[in-house]
Amino acid sequence: MEKFESYARFHHEFSLRDFRNRCCPEEELGPLLVALLPTLSRLSFGWRGTGRDYWVFGISPRKPLILSPSSALALTGQIRQGLEFERLQDLTQHYIENKTGKSWDDPLVLQRIRTGIMQQKGQYWSGKDSRRIVYRKGYAVLAYLAYHAPVYFTQFQYAFLMLIKDGLIPHNARILDIGSGPGVVSLAISAISRALPEFSAELFALERSEEFHECYRYFISQFPGKESGITAYPVINGDLRDIKTLLLPSSVDLIVLQNVTNELVQETPEQRSEYLKQASRILAPNGCMIIIEPAELRNSTELRKMVRAATGPDLQIHSPCTSIGKRRCAAEQCWSFVQKPSIPPTRLMQALAGDHDAFRFLNTDIKFSYAVLVKDDRKRHCFSPERGSSFTRLSSLSRMLGKKVRVIGALMSGDLGDRRNHVFLFCDGTSRQPVYAILPHFHVSPMNQELLTLPYSSILEITDALVRFNKKYRSWNIFLTRNSFVTPVCRASD
Numbered sequence: 001m002e003k004f005e006s007y008a009r010f011h012h013e014f015s016l017r018d019f020r021n022r023c024c025p026e027e028e029l030g031p032l033l034v035a036l037l038p039t040l041s042r043l044s045f046g047w048r049g050t051g052r053d054y055w056v057f058g059i060s061p062r063k064p065l066i067l068s069p070s071s072a073l074a075l076t077g078q079i080r081q082g083l084e085f086e087r088l089q090d091l092t093q094h095y096i097e098n099k100t101g102k103s104w105d106d107p108l109v110l111q112r113i114r115t116g117i118m119q120q121k122g123q124y125w126s127g128k129d130s131r132r133i134v135y136r137k138g139y140a141v142l143a144y145l146a147y148h149a150p151v152y153f154t155q156f157q158y159a160f161l162m163l164i165k166d167g168l169i170p171h172n173a174r175i176l177d178i179g180s181g182p183g184v185v186s187l188a189i190s191a192i193s194r195a196l197p198e199f200s201a202e203l204f205a206l207e208r209s210e211e212f213h214e215c216y217r218y219f220i221s222q223f224p225g226k227e228s229g230i231t232a233y234p235v236i237n238g239d240l241r242d243i244k245t246l247l248l249p250s251s252v253d254l255i256v257l258q259n260v261t262n263e264l265v266q267e268t269p270e271q272r273s274e275y276l277k278q279a280s281r282i283l284a285p286n287g288c289m290i291i292i293e294p295a296e297l298r299n300s301t302e303l304r305k306m307v308r309a310a311t312g313p314d315l316q317i318h319s320p321c322t323s324i325g326k327r328r329c330a331a332e333q334c335w336s337f338v339q340k341p342s343i344p345p346t347r348l349m350q351a352l353a354g355d356h357d358a359f360r361f362l363n364t365d366i367k368f369s370y371a372v373l374v375k376d377d378r379k380r381h382c383f384s385p386e387r388g389s390s391f392t393r394l395s396s397l398s399r400m401l402g403k404k405v406r407v408i409g410a411l412m413s414g415d416l417g418d419r420r421n422h423v424f425l426f427c428d429g430t431s432r433q434p435v436y437a438i439l440p441h442f443h444v445s446p447m448n449q450e451l452l453t454l455p456y457s458s459i460l461e462i463t464d465a466l467v468r469f470n471k472k473y474r475s476w477n478i479f480l481t482r483n484s485f486v487t488p489v490c491r492a493s494d
Contacts (some may be wrong), residue, residue: 001036001039003023003024004019004023004036004039005039005043007019007022007023008043008045008056011056012057012058013055013056013057013058014055014056015053015054015055015056016029016032016033016047016049016053016054016055016056017029017052017053017054019056020032029051029053029054030051030247033047033054033247034245034246034247037247037248037250037281037282038281038282040056040250040251041250041251041252041281041282041283041284041285041287042285044058044059044061044251044284044285045057045058045059045250045251046058046059046174046249046250046251047249047250059174059251059284062170062171062172062173062253063170063171064167064168064169064170064171065164065169065170065171065173065196065198065199066167067164067165067196071195071196072161072164072165072493074195075161075192075195075196076161076494078195079154079157079158079161080341082154082343082344084157084191084194085150085153085154085343085344085346087191087223088149088150088153088187088223089150089346089347089348091218091219091222091223092104092145092146092149092346092348093347093348094222095145095215095218095219096109096113096142096145096348098218099138099142100138100142104348104351105348105351109142110351110352112139112142113139113142113143113146113348113352114352114360114361115139115143116139116140116142116143116144117143117146117147117352117360117361118360119140119143120140120143120144120147121360137211138211140211141182141209141211141212141215144181144182145182145215146346146348146349146352146361147349147361147363148259148363149181149182149184150343150346150349150363151343151363151364151365151366152181152184152185152258152259153184153187153188153191154188154340154343154366155188155258155292155340155366155368156184156185156188156189156256156258156292157188157191157192158340158366159258159290159292159368159370160188160189160192161192162493163254163288163290163372164192165493166318166319166372166380166493168254168288168318168372168374168378169199169253169254170253170286171198171199171200172199172200172201172202173199173200173201173202173253173254174201174202174204174249174251174252174253174254174284175189175201175202175203175204175252175253175254175255175256176204176205176206176248176249176252176254176255176256176282177203177204177205177206177256177258178206178240178243178255178256178257178260178279179206179207179208179240179257179258179259179260179263180205180206180207180212180216180235181207181209181212181215181216182212182215182216182219183205183215183216183219183220184258185205185256185258186203186205186216186219186220186224186230186232187219187220187223187224189201189203189230190220190223190224190228190230191223193224193228193229193230194225194228196229197229199229200229200230200231201229201230201231202231202233202249203220203230203231203232203233204233204236204248204249204252205232205233205235205236206235206236206238206240206246206248207235207236207237207238208237208238208239210237212235213235213237216235217234217235220232236248240257240260240261240264240275240279241264241275243275243278243279244278248282249282250282251282251283251284251287252282252283252284252287253283253284253286253287253288254287254288254289254290255279255280255282255283255287255288255289255290256289256290256292257276257279257289257290257291257292258290258292259292259293259294260291261275261291261293261302261303261306262293262294262299262302262303269302269305269306269309270305270306270309272306273306273307273309273310274310276289276291276306276307276310276315276373277310277314277315280314280315280373280375283375285375285376286376287374287375288318288372288373288374289372289373289374290370290371290372290373291303291306291307291370291371291373292368292369292370293368293369293370294367294368294369295337295339295367295368295369297335299369300334300335300336300337300369301333301334301335303369303370303371304331304333304334304336304369304371307371307373308328308329310373311328311373314375315373315374315375316373316374316375316376316377316378317371317372317373317379318372318373318374318378318379318380319371319372319379319380319457320336320338320370320371320372320380320410320412320456320457320492321371321410321412321427321429321457322379322380322381322383322409322410322427322428322429322457322459322490323428323429323430324383324384324385324393324408324409324410324428324429324430324459328429329429331427331429331431331432331434332432332433333434334412334427334434335425335434336369336412336413336425336427337367337368337369337413338367338368338369338370338414338456338457339365339366339367339414339456340366340367341366342364342365342366343364343366344364345362345364349361349362349363349364350362380457380492381410381457381459381490381492383459383489383490385408390406391405391406391407391408391461392405392406392407393407393428393430393431394407394409394426394427394428394430394431394435394476395430395431395432396430397431397435397467397469397476398469400467401467401468401469402466402467402468403466403467404464404465404466404467405465405466405467405478406461406462406463406464407426407428407461407462407465407478408428408459408460408461408462408489409426409427409428409435409459409460409462410426410427410428410457410458410459410460411424411425411426411437411451411454411455411456411457411458411459411460412424412425412426412427412456412457413425413456414456415452416436417438419441420440420441421438421439421440421441422438422439422440422441422444422451422452423436423437423438424436424437424438424451426462426478431476433474433475433476434473434475434476435475435476435477435478436470436475436476436477436478437451437462437465437477437478437480438477438478438479438480439451439452439480439484440480442482443480443481443482443484444482445482445483447482447483447484447485447486448480448482448484448485448486449486450486450487450488451480451486454488454491454492455491455492455493455494456492457492458488458489458490458491458492459488459489459490460486460487460488460489461485461486461487461489462478462480462484462485462486462487463484463485463487464481464483464484464485465478465479465480465481465484466478466479466481467479
């Protein structure tokens with residue numbers, strides 16, 4: 001590696017074969033390039049070519065893509081209105097017709113898709129460690145397109161817009177989607193790019209299912225317009241678990257794992273964390289990784305455990321978590337997720353639902369858990385309380401039971417309450433047990449009502465709230481009254 005770094009210092013572009021012939025003639029080109037990927041990424045080099053030779057080239061520093069408030073608002077409106085949603089519906093219907101040779105709403109086609117959906121749902125909710133959802137047959141892929149793809153497409157548009165707002169995406173981005181499936185991440189990025197003429201991206205995808213390869217090729221050739229600034233490369237055949245031996249792009253600005261790690265059911269969160277560490281080695285110096293999982297309890301909490309095990313000197317959490325005082329998160333179990341407006345059911349969902357058991361085939365909720373990891377110390381919120389400030393750490397609530405406190409923390413959920421109480425997960429990174437901020441409806445006042453409108457992961461201060469303990473759920477409650485104050489400290493973007 002020292003020979004390569006010395007050679008690269010004097011060559012902005014060069015043939016890997018020439019380097020090999022001069023410095024290590026016994027090495028084969030392919031394995032040599034795989035071994036060099038972390039070094040290439042650290043030095044901001046990319047590569048292109050085939051097995052006969054690879055051309056190594058320097059990648060110039062790129063500035064973050066900055067959105068004006070009006071552009072960010074317009075993009076949020078575009079996602080909520082589903083302006084690109086209709087295009088995805090049309091392509092899905094056309095793909096079904098091309099694949100089956102029948103109309104997309106043919107009764108036999110619909111029945112087979114229903115069967116595929118029910119099989120996938122049964123596999124997903126199986127409590128067995130051996131559960132595994134496979135996409136080897138055509139109708140398994142069609143079931144995914146019908147039931148999951150519309151939600152995941154919209155979900156990632158929100159996630160990608162969030163990354164842009166956080167200043168993590170450059171103008172010219174190199175993006176790797178691991179476990180790409182039919183390509184919903186690439187399609188979501190293409191949808192966003194259409195509204196951003198100053199943005200361009202190279203899209204790479206890693207997927208193990210041959211059926212998904214075919215589907216990806218179809219959608220990525222049809223969905224992005226020539227005006228979108230998108231360059232999509234052929235899917236790389238491979239599995240996340242073999243990432244150390246795969247020939248992947250280097251100097252990647254964004255790695256995406258959307259609904260991938262939850263399928264590794266035979267690995268512990270700690271074992272899964274090793275895959276994140278290995279993948280992070282091909283990130284560009286200012287790159288980031290986003291992991292997205294379903295919001296339900298098991299997968300959401302295992303995501304947090306996996307991320308906590310992955311973090312260290314070389315990989316840190318950017319968001320959504322904010323550990324007040326820069327301490328390592330102490331929570332034993334964290335169920336935290338973000339919620340966005342539901343999508344309307346697609347024509348295909350409505351056809352599948354029919355007149356009976358409609359709930360089985362309508363998938364419209366946008367709820368997901370996520371974590372963004374970086375290789376440096378960037379955070380969404382760079383906040384530390386002033387030295388000597390008199391606030392109570394959430395780990396010390398047991399000493400303040402029945403007393404009023406001043407606390408600072410992050411809002412880590414939407415409203416989880418009911419008709420009587422507003423309930424929000426509240427965290428400062430110090431408490432092992434969950435803490436909830438509770439505001440009864442009849443105690444809402446001008447002094448505390450901002451709690452109801454702050455976006456997920458915002459940091460806020462709560463003053464004059466009562467500490468209670470919920471024995472049933474073994475959680476701490478910060479109980480607000482009409483005299484309690486809520487003061488935003490760092491407001492997250494919507």
